[in-house]
Amino acid sequence: MSAQIVEERELLEIEDLEIAAKGIVDGFLSGLNKSTHIGQNAEFISHRDYVHGDNIRHINWNLWARTDQLFVKEFETDFNHCVYISVDSSNSMNCANAFISKWQFACKAAAALSYLAIKRNDAPALIIENDSKQSFIEPAISYEQFYRILGELSAAEPGGAKPINSLIQKLPYNCRNRGIVFVISDFFDNEDETIRNAANLVSMGHEVIFVQIFDPWEAELTEEGFYRFHDLETFSTRSSDVSAIVKQYRDVFNKWHEGFTQKCSNKGIDLISLKTTDSLADVLSDYLDKRGT
Amino acid sequence: MSFVSPGMLIFISAVGIPILIHLMKNQKFINANLGTNRFLIEVLRTRNRWRKIENLLLFLLRVALILLLVALFMRPFIQQPKKVTGSMVVMLFDTSGSEYDDFYKLKQNYRKRLREISKQLPKEAEIKLFSFNNKITPIEKADIMTLKCTGEYTDYKSVLNETADFIKIAKKESASVILFSDLQANGISDLEEFSFPADIPVIIEPSSKLLTQNLTISKVRNLTPVLSSKRGQNLYNIELEAKLNVYGTEQPETVQIGYNIDGKYNTQKLRVENGRCIIDAKISEETLDKRYISGFLHIESDDDLKVDNYHQFILPVEKTGSILIHNGQVGIDRFEDSSYFVEKSLNSFKRKNHQKWQTRTTTKLPDEIEADLLILCQPQNFSHIELSAMDEYLNSGGKVIIFAGEEFTIADEEFKTHLPFKVEKSTVNTPTTVKDWDKKYVGLKLFDGTASGDLSSLFVFDTLKVEEKEGVRKLVQLSNGSTLITETAVGKGSLLFIAQSCEKTGAQFVTQRMFIPLLHELVNYKLSNDKPKLKVYQSDLIELDKVRLVEKPQFNEKELTYTVTVKNFNELESDIERLSPNEFYTALGLSKTDLKSQKNDMELMIKPKDTLRPNEIWIWVIAALALVWIIENMVADRRLI
Numbered sequence: 048m049s050a051q052i053v054e055e056r057e058l059l060e061i062e063d064l065e066i067a068a069k070g071i072v073d074g075f076l077s078g079l080n081k082s083t084h085i086g087q088n089a090e091f092i093s094h095r096d097y098v099h100g101d102n103i104r105h106i107n108w109n110l111w112a113r114t115d116q117l118f119v120k121e122f123e124t125d126f127n128h129c130v131y132i133s134v135d136s137s138n139s140m141n142c143a144n145a146f147i148s149k150w151q152f153a154c155k156a157a158a159a160l161s162y163l164a165i166k167r168n169d170a171p172a173l174i175i176e177n178d179s180k181q182s183f184i185e186p187a188i189s190y191e192q193f194y195r196i197l198g199e200l201s202a203a204e205p206g207g208a209k210p211i212n213s214l215i216q217k218l219p220y221n222c223r224n225r226g227i228v229f230v231i232s233d234f235f236d237n238e239d240e241t242i243r244n245a246a247n248l249v250s251m252g253h254e255v256i257f258v259q260i261f262d263p264w265e266a267e268l269t270e271e272g273f274y275r276f277h278d279l280e281t282f283s284t285r286s287s288d289v290s291a292i293v294k295q296y297r298d299v300f301n302k303w304h305e306g307f308t309q310k311c312s313n314k315g316i317d318l319i320s321l322k323t324t325d326s327l328a329d330v331l332s333d334y335l336d337k338r339g340t
Numbered sequence: 341m342s343f344v345s346p347g348m349l350i351f352i353s354a355v356g357i358p359i360l361i362h363l364m365k366n367q368k369f370i371n372a373n374l375g376t377n378r379f380l381i382e383v384l385r386t387r388n389r390w391r392k393i394e395n396l397l398l399f400l401l402r403v404a405l406i407l408l409l410v411a412l413f414m415r416p417f418i419q420q421p422k423k424v425t426g427s428m429v430v431m432l433f434d435t436s437g438s439e440y441d442d443f444y445k446l447k448q449n450y451r452k453r454l455r456e457i458s459k460q461l462p463k464e465a466e467i468k469l470f471s472f473n474n475k476i477t478p479i480e481k482a483d484i485m486t487l488k489c490t491g492e493y494t495d496y497k498s499v500l501n502e503t504a505d506f507i508k509i510a511k512k513e514s515a516s517v518i519l520f521s522d523l524q525a526n527g528i529s530d531l532e533e534f535s536f537p538a539d540i541p542v543i544i545e546p547s548s549k550l551l552t553q554n555l556t557i558s559k560v561r562n563l564t565p566v567l568s569s570k571r572g573q574n575l576y577n578i579e580l581e582a583k584l585n586v587y588g589t590e591q592p593e594t595v596q597i598g599y600n601i602d603g604k605y606n607t608q609k610l611r612v613e614n615g616r617c618i619i620d621a622k623i624s625e626e627t628l629d630k631r632y633i634s635g636f637l638h639i640e641s642d643d644d645l646k647v648d649n650y651h652q653f654i655l656p657v658e659k660t661g662s663i664l665i666h667n668g669q670v671g672i673d674r675f676e677d678s679s680y681f682v683e684k685s686l687n688s689f690k691r692k693n694h695q696k697w698q699t700r701t702t703t704k705l706p707d708e709i710e711a712d713l714l715i716l717c718q719p720q721n722f723s724h725i726e727l728s729a730m731d732e733y734l735n736s737g738g739k740v741i742i743f744a745g746e747e748f749t750i751a752d753e754e755f756k757t758h759l760p761f762k763v764e765k766s767t768v769n770t771p772t773t774v775k776d777w778d779k780k781y782v783g784l785k786l787f788d789g790t791a792s793g794d795l796s797s798l799f800v801f802d803t804l805k806v807e808e809k810e811g812v813r814k815l816v817q818l819s820n821g822s823t824l825i826t827e828t829a830v831g832k833g834s835l836l837f838i839a840q841s842c843e844k845t846g847a848q849f850v851t852q853r854m855f856i857p858l859l860h861e862l863v864n865y866k867l868s869n870d871k872p873k874l875k876v877y878q879s880d881l882i883e884l885d886k887v888r889l890v891e892k893p894q895f896n897e898k899e900l901t902y903t904v905t906v907k908n909f910n911e912l913e914s915d916i917e918r919l920s921p922n923e924f925y926t927a928l929g930l931s932k933t934d935l936k937s938q939k940n941d942m943e944l945m946i947k948p949k950d951t952l953r954p955n956e957i958w959i960w961v962i963a964a965l966a967l968v969w970i971i972e973n974m975v976a977d978r979r980l981i
Contacts, residue, residue, distance in 0.1 A: 142374060
């Protein structure tokens, strides 16, 4: 299945995470206009004098024949990154005013990241936590790992009102190896606490990327109509004539979002904000940027 | 504040429309989920409070618009309080039993009104105070607060007559009476009828409990004589419209009403419609003479409603008049007097159409004739003084009817020269009947064209011939070509000449059955208030003090109307109040010359209430709608900003 003939939106609508993730990643990679071939992980950098104890396999015999001296080839070794993907599974992720819910969008993002990581010889890991369930899949580089992650995502169901802070707070215990930490959530909790906890990860040497997912109505509401809005976590309701408040609502939301972005930036955290109608390409490309590929 | 069209109040139910819209609008909400309501709460915290106020204001505005429209169509007006004038003002304070509750407050009100009226009056005016129940008791100003409620019943007639006597003795040029009362137990709902005695202006100021009785006689209708008698008196059919005010329970559909009028107790089971029921009753001539009825009313319904009320109410007397009958031919006994049949005919049916005529008979005209109508029966010999008195009477607007038969030819020549036309014996003296009559003659509408009830059945002979000249109008013409009745203007007055004798002999004119209706119609014609009407045209709202005459009144001989164009007057839209001719001319700004040039009295004039006219209402309606439209748009615009 080619991403050229299948729109990403259609891929997002596919329930099967594997097909969706592979489709998204393949489409993304073909869009980069680069060879998808993955070659040697080692690249020659320079020569140095042979010292005792060096592996004789790394001696450049051709250079010895010309110069009669022993030189050893030096290579840049390819580092295997750990990609920690933590997904918020609180009840607010169930919000679905577009064609898919925030949870489904988050799962597809996590699956696509896992698949891309494995294709890049990185080791994806998955952390999901809510009121009823806590699961952690250790990082590993294999296609089985990809399927483990898919299985875990498929089995998980969002519920409860556990704040994302508590998940981020525990991440340093799970992310023992330095790597890239993706936190996929709506971040509608106490943002100061969230960022403070995430800053701990940054200080540990992790690259922290917040993937913030909104339902389109959360960001912009609708244009008009009389609505009774239910908060999925607190179950509170508010009724209003939307046309009377929509502009003010957007102002308040944008102000909050700008503040959150600024705070993340100050702490060295990347923030990618996406609506459930947006493309996942930003997430994937940010991953590749962080990986230095 | 009162309303011209209180019936429009029914449209107040339209207030339900905005209420319904308001309620329905609040109920239509679509459910939607959000990950968090935190932003919504932040917005609504400030927005919703204003939004609620805004909605409430809008709702109130819509309701107010409906109320305003209803109020406008009800045409509110403020009744200007009647001004108290005169060199003497008599204030009567009701201390009867019905005023017992809150009498102290009432006394305070009495004192307050006394102060206000004192300020209005000129310094030289005299104020006399009386307390009353069934009689009046003089009091001083300082005594008002020490008045005590006597617990006696009220007799307004007696009180007002006593007051009238007092004013007469005081010999004041002008006086007015202010009556402070709750009008309890009298059944008078139309206060304008409360003008007893008629020559004293009475202003009624209601105390706090005006007309609170449960049953009132609000109207007396269809007063028709019954040709039967009780103890030698004629009986009259009357319809009494009783208004039933029931508090604290539902209006009964039928009521058993017992009433005691003329000392006889009657009962009727009546249907109540819109709180009113009609009592068919009979009253005697004697009661009618009193011009008011006392009655005891008892109501009992199936719903255990029992009401007892004692009522007095005044009969509406439409027309009054004093008639002086001059007897020109005195017979051996009363029966042979020429005036006998005329007087008897008037008295026997004197209250036909509810008229009140007071007749006097004389054989000698007084020096100064004080009567609304003078009837000369067989006039023969008059002294110079009598003739000059008659001249003066006619010139000052008096009305005279002359019955003159063949004997008139032997009347003294001086009298004949006083007539504005010549009268001689008719050359055609064959018995004849009436051939034609002037259809514009008001009284002839009585005759319906049937043989038995037609003027043509009247049989006459030996009539006199009246000179045909300008100003002599034929009213009834005989088959033989001669004229039976003519009308001529003399000075400001008018003369109705009947060319037939009113004595028993001759054609027995006066004993024929058509004579009585004819005489009644003639008298009615002369005394009637149905004078030529003024046609008045209107262009805008009138203010009485600013009214001005656009052109002088023109008399139309054909239509018998005066046409006056008055700026700012609409007969249909205005509440007409009759003014005297003088007041009318003053209002129109006419000079006395103009007044003299008119042939008849005119009495139609207006006194508009301070009320909104339909054309003004629409301005307000449009203004109100525009206001609502602007406010609605302002609110709508702000939503989009």
